[in-house]
């Protein structure tokens with residue numbers, strides 16, 4: 001499978017500095033920023049800087065350095081946002097929508113970090 005990346009998507013524009021964002025954390029390979037329409041008290045999006053459409057694209061084609069950086073950035077966001085599961089917080093939910101069935105709006109991989117309230121049961 002080849003993944004076609006559209007560099008005109010909104011997160012590509014954020015990465016190029018063409019539109020503003022409220023940054024939570026920036027690393028060599030990742031950027032975390034507040035969602036423009038938060039669905040919970042904490043709603044942060046974490047994206048890799050590389051041109052990856054969705055999670056499988058990233059997991060299969062990104063370098064080990066990018067994958068480690070992205071994974072750790074998600075963890076750091078949970079810590080910074082105070083939702084880290086365990087003794088430092090009340091827990092959180094990670095969501096990464098992918099493709100049409102996954103109802104992905106922006107075609108650049110992003111993980112939603114949601115927390116700060118009880119999020120309800122998603123899967124029965």
Ligand code: 5GP
Pocket residue numbers: 010019021022033034035036037038096097103104105106107
């Ligand atoms: P998806 O449905 O693709 O998983 O989620 C896309 C998310 O991007 C939505 O939660 C939406 O609110 C957010 N979003 C869309 N446009 C912008 C924007 O220009 N800035 C920010 N910060 N978030 C955006």
